[in-house]
Amino acid sequence: xxxxxxxxxxKSPLWVLQLGTGAKSFxxxxxxxxxxxNQMGLHTARVRFAHWLAWKRRARLARMVSAQDRVQFDExxxxxxxxxxxxxxxxxxxxxxxxxxxxxxxxxxGDTITxxxxxxxxxxxxxxxxxxxIDSPRWRGLVRYVSSFDVEPLYYIQTILSxxxxxxxxxxxxxxxxxxxxTMKAWFFLNDVADDEGPLTYVxxxxxxxxxxxxxxxxxxxxxxEGVDRLSARGSFRIENKExxxxxxxxxxxxxxxxxxxxxxxxxxxxxxxxxxxxGKRIEIWAYSRRSPFVPWTGLDLLSIRGLAExxxxxxxxxxxxxxxxxxxxxxDAGRKNxxxx
Numbered sequence: 001x002x003x004x005x006x007x008x009x010x011k012s013p014l015w016v017l018q019l020g021t022g023a024k025s026f027x028x029x030x031x032x033x034x035x036x037x038n039q040m041g042l043h044t045a046r047v048r049f050a051h052w053l054a055w056k057r058r059a060r061l062a063r064m065v066s067a068q069d070r071v072q073f074d075e076x077x078x079x080x081x082x083x084x085x086x087x088x089x090x091x092x093x094x095x096x097x098x099x100x101x102x103x104x105x106x107x108x109x110g111d112t113i114t115x116x117x118x119x120x121x122x123x124x125x126x127x128x129x130x131x132x133x134i135d136s137p138r139w140r141g142l143v144r145y146v147s148s149f150d151v152e153p154l155y156y157i158q159t160i161l162s163x164x165x166x167x168x169x170x171x172x173x174x175x176x177x178x179x180x181x182x183t184m185k186a187w188f189f190l191n192d193v194a195d196d197e198g199p200l201t202y203v204x205x206x207x208x209x210x211x212x213x214x215x216x217x218x219x220x221x222x223x224x225x226e227g228v229d230r231l232s233a234r235g236s237f238r239i240e241n242k243e244x245x246x247x248x249x250x251x252x253x254x255x256x257x258x259x260x261x262x263x264x265x266x267x268x269x270x271x272x273x274x275x276x277x278x279x280g281k282r283i284e285i286w287a288y289s290r291r292s293p294f295v296p297w298t299g300l301d302l303l304s305i306r307g308l309a310e311x312x313x314x315x316x317x318x319x320x321x322x323x324x325x326x327x328x329x330x331x332x333d334a335g336r337k338n339x340x341x342x
Contacts (some may be wrong), residue, residue, distance in 0.1 A: 010044075010245045019046070022292050024179045024235025026224035032235075043180070043221035044214055050053045050181035051268075057148040057298045064141030064150075072238050077207030077269040079142055080255065084188065084262040085133070093129040094190050094259070095247070097157060098283070100126050105317060105331040109171055112162045112198070114287070116331070117327035117339065118313035130285070142264045145300075147184030147289035152304035155315055158286035159339045162276035164200040170309040171231060173275050175203065175240045175252060178267040180217070181293035182207065186264040187255075190339070195256035197275050197280030200263060203244060203252045207269035212247040239270055283339045322328035 015031045018040075026033035034042065062070060073079045085093065104116045117123065124131045133139060134155060144150050178185075193199045206213070217237070225233035234239050244251065254274055255263055264287075265271060291301070303312055320329045 001233075002313075020292075020294050022179065022181060022290065023312040025233070026221070026235060027233045030128045033233075036221055037222040038218065041218075044218050047180050047209060047214065047217050048235045050339065053294060053296060054148040058145055058298070060298055061141075061145045061150060064137075065145045066138070066141075066143075069138075069142060070145065073146060073264075073266075076204040078202050078204070078263060078265040079146070080257070080261065080263045082258060082261045084260055087260070089129070089262045093127070093133065096127045097131060097190060097285075098338060098340050099155075101336045103155075103218060103314075104226055104334040104337040104341075106334040107332065112160060112172070115159040115161065115334065115337065115339070117157040117337070118317070119157060119285075120311075120314055121310040124310065133285075134287075143184055143186055143287055143289060144261075146182075146186075146264050146266055147291070147297075148182055148298070149289065149291050149301070151289065151291060151301040152300040152306075152309040153184065153186070153287040153289040154284045156196075156288075156313065157339050158180040158284050159341075160198065160273070160280075160282040160284075161342070162273075162280045162282070170282070172200075174238045175244075175270045175272045176200070176231065176239065177206075177237050177270055178236055180235065180268070181288070182265065182266050182268045182292040184288070185267050186262065186287040188262045188287075189257060190283040190285065191281070192258050193256050193261075193282055194280070195254060195274075196277040197282065198276035199257070199282075200255040201252040201253070201272050201274050202265055203249050203270040205269075206244075206247075206249050210337075216243070216247055222334075244270075 011030075015029045019031060023029055023032065030241075031037060032043070065073075068124075069079050069081075072074075083189065084090075100123065102123055104115055104117050106113055106115045118129065137243055143153050149154065172298065187200060220228065220237050229238055241251065252270070252272065255261075257263070303309060317331065320331070
């Protein structure tokens with residue numbers, strides 16, 4: 001018996017189990033990447049069921065957000081709020097965050113460096129106004145409603161340094177969906193974001209699974225993994241701007257916004273970082289929430305309990321450092337830095 005056949009037999013039970021999780025790679029899971037099964041509707045069935053459950057969970061969390069915010073998200077796939085904090089509170093928060101040095105990690109993608117500082121116990125103790133912000137009712141409600149889970153997101157202070165090197169294009173500048181099911185990312189901008197400095201872009205309404213979107217998802221699943229780019233093959237489908245109209249979608253909206261703006265999005269909708277025309281520096285509080293899409297309940301996440309939640313990012317970094325020989329580690333230790341450092 002050939003080694004490849006043996007490996008397939010051994011991996012098959014894992015592949016089956018992964019169908020009930022957020023596993024998304026058409027390249028690494030032979031069932032997810034099976035053209036025959038996807039022709040029969042495997043991928044689209046996972047998409048439909050995940051979205052149905054997400055909207056059911058959101059209905060149970062609707063009390064946490066205002067009617068205005070809920071309507072904006074339900075229609076557009078994002079909520080954007082300028083002047084989120086009173087000006088004096090924002091100025092103090094921004095000053096404290098930008099001065100704070102902490103262990104940092106950096107990753108280079110194309111010509112863009114992304115720096116992240118963990119919002120852990122130590123950082124929150126040094127910047128108590130940040131704890132006040134992420135515990136505020138409107139903030140908590142928005143990140144939970146959009147993610148469809150009553151759990152605490154992962155938090156970072158993130159700096160995007162664009163146009164820093166002559167290299168391949170930044171893969172984050174291609175319109176894409178992060179995965180096949182609803183997930184949440186949030187940006188609270190600490191400096192003004194100019195239109196020529198790589199602002200966030202988002203296609204309004206692309207978070208909804210319309211008949212056109214489902215047909216597109218099926219077509220992509222039949223092309224993957226060999227007939228698509230590397231990241232699409234791993235389950236983060238890329239889409240061309242010229243394809244949007246056929247899906248009944250408008251062009252992407254650019255978030256060139258002033259400091260003190262909060263943007264919360266469902267990253268199953270198409271989004272990207274716009275190309276930067278010059279060297280730029282974008283600084284933000286960045287939140288991320290992704291849970292198994294097939295969990296019917298909204299809570300019951302022990303790791304989001306206060307006292308445990310703040311340790312998750314350093315722990316994830318440490319685990320990946322230990323396992324980098326097998327799974328890689330794109331986030332390099334950059335020593336102690338603050339968000340402003342070049």
